[in-house]
Amino acid sequence: MRHVTEHADVATVTEVATAQLESVLRGGPFHVALRAAIAARGLPLQRVQHHLSRHGVKVGVTSLSYWQQGARRPQRPESLRAVRALEEILQLPDESLIRLLVRADDHTGPGRPAGRSYRSVVDASGVLKRLVTDLGVPLDGGVHTIGHHERVRVGASRELLGRESQHIVRAHRDGVDRYVAVHHGDPGCAPERMAVRALENCRRGRVRWDHDTGVLAAELLFDTRLRSGDTFLFRYGFDDGTAGVCTEYVRGFRATGGQYALQVRFDERALPVRCHRFSQHSAAAPRGHRQTLPLSGLHRSVHLVEPRVRTGIVGIGWDWE
Numbered sequence: 001m002r003h004v005t006e007h008a009d010v011a012t013v014t015e016v017a018t019a020q021l022e023s024v025l026r027g028g029p030f031h032v033a034l035r036a037a038i039a040a041r042g043l044p045l046q047r048v049q050h051h052l053s054r055h056g057v058k059v060g061v062t063s064l065s066y067w068q069q070g071a072r073r074p075q076r077p078e079s080l081r082a083v084r085a086l087e088e089i090l091q092l093p094d095e096s097l098i099r100l101l102v103r104a105d106d107h108t109g110p111g112r113p114a115g116r117s118y119r120s121v122v123d124a125s126g127v128l129k130r131l132v133t134d135l136g137v138p139l140d141g142g143v144h145t146i147g148h149h150e151r152v153r154v155g156a157s158r159e160l161l162g163r164e165s166q167h168i169v170r171a172h173r174d175g176v177d178r179y180v181a182v183h184h185g186d187p188g189c190a191p192e193r194m195a196v197r198a199l200e201n202c203r204r205g206r207v208r209w210d211h212d213t214g215v216l217a218a219e220l221l222f223d224t225r226l227r228s229g230d231t232f233l234f235r236y237g238f239d240d241g242t243a244g245v246c247t248e249y250v251r252g253f254r255a256t257g258g259q260y261a262l263q264v265r266f267d268e269r270a271l272p273v274r275c276h277r278f279s280q281h282s283a284a285a286p287r288g289h290r291q292t293l294p295l296s297g298l299h300r301s302v303h304l305v306e307p308r309v310r311t312g313i314v315g316i317g318w319d320w321e
Contacts, residue, residue, distance in 0.1 A: 025092065030100040031070035037090040037097075038068060048089065055085040062212035072187035074101065075244060131208040131217040132180055142176040143169035145258040146231065152249050152262065156269040158320060160186055160246040164199065164237035171226035178205065178221050181236055185214035186243035193242050200235035214243075250315030252283075256308070263303040264316050271295065272318035275302045280313040 021040045024033040038048060045061045052059050059082045066072040074083050083097050132139055147168040153161040169179065179202070185191060191209035196218040198204040205219030220236055249264055266272060275293040280286070293302040293316065302316060 025096050025100075028100040029070070030073065030097060031068055033097060033100055034086070035068040037086075037092055041090050043090075048086070051089045052082055052085055055089070057082045057085050060212045066187070066212075073244075075188045076190070127210045127213045127215050128182060128217065131210065131215065134208055135180060135206055135217065135219055137178065137180050137219070140255075141169075141179055142173045143171050143179065143226075143232075144255065145260075146170055147259045149261045150251070150263070152264045154246055154264060154266045154270070155241060156267040158245040158270050159241055159243060160189075160249070161241045162237060162239040163249075164197075164235065166200075166233070166235045168231060168233045170231045171228055174225075174227050176222075176226040177224065178219055179234070181218050181220055181238075183216045183218075183238040183240070185216070185240055186246050187214070189214040189240065189243035191216040191242075195239040197237040197239065199237055201232070202234040202236060245320070247320070248315055248317035250313055252313045253309045253311055256310050258309055260306040260309045260314070261303065262314070262316060263301055264318075265299065265301040266295075268300055270320075271300060272320055275316060275318040277304045277314070277316050279315075282312060285312075 021033070021036040024036050038045070043051075045064045048064055049059060049061050057078065059079070063072065063079075067074060074080055080098070080101075083101065086092075087094060087097050129139065145167065147166075149166045150163055151165075152163045155161040163183070165181070167179070167181075181196075183191075183194065185194065191211060191214055194209075194216055196204050196207055196216075198220055202220040202222055205221045207216065207218045209216040216238070218236075218238075220234065222232060222234070224232075226232055249262065251260065251262065253260075264275075272295065275295055277289075277291045277293055278287045279289045293304070295302055302318075304314065304316060306314060
């Protein structure tokens with residue numbers, strides 16, 4: 001009798017999952033529909049990835065996880081091919097998932113990404129450690145930041161075009177001759193197509209990236225070896241422009257001390273309706289200390305200044321409409 005009851009429960013669960021799937025396929029959003037479809041078929045993501053590879057489409061398990069969390073949305077041609085293959089693999093009506101993507105674009109603008117989830121931040125942190133270890137550089141780089149001024153550019157299509165940094169550091173050990181600069185692109189970015197620019201007092205060295213998380217790590221070489229206590233000023237930049245609509249820029253700090261200034265400048269053809277600053281104790285903590293920032297009419301920019309940074313996250317966000 002117990003055996004029959006278990007089978008009856010499984011059937012009931014399957015029926016509920018199927019009903020939920022039919023509902024979200026009609027109304028979306030895409031990531032909820034994808035998650036429901038995978039759950040209804042009872043497939044782990046590794047199996048979904050295997051089925052995709054048999055269709056000649058390569059997608060990482062991490063990307064699939066991001067898609068069903070809403071942390072990223074498929075945008076590139078290869079990703080859209082994967083979505084069409086998923087419709088067949090998950091036994092969905094033709095165009096059902098693609099239609100939800102198109103509907104999202106109609107309401108939020110082309111390629112608008114969802115915000116980063118806590119999980120995606122954690123994954124990016126783990127990837128960064130791996131990339132830095134691969135470069136053979138200590139995680140702290142042997143230096144402390146005294147001052148860091150960033151200038152972020154947002155383009156006419158509302159995308160993150162790139163950023164430039166002027167960095168002042170002090171060595172806390174002898175022999176430091178390089179720095180690893182990190183760029184974390186918006187969801188949907190292509191780090192392999194980004195450019196690293198060494199602008200002043202440094203040269204570009206090795207570059208490593210991870211496609212699934214959008215993390216890029218670049219080695220900047222000094223023309224001198226610092227002794228403990230020496231200061232050094234250098235300038236560098238990243239050209240991005242590979243993702244969709246950008247709605248914020250954030251910077252995380254592992255240690256206290258030093259000044260940080262962030263300026264975001266917008267293209268005259270794409271101005272936000274409002275801007276604000278915010279901070280978080282960690283990626284898992286709620287955002288607080290929200291403050292409206294006025295947009296400079298002449299220079300189309302907003303900025304924040306932290307005279308002495310604390311551990312955690314600070315950033316500037318904006319609304320397009």
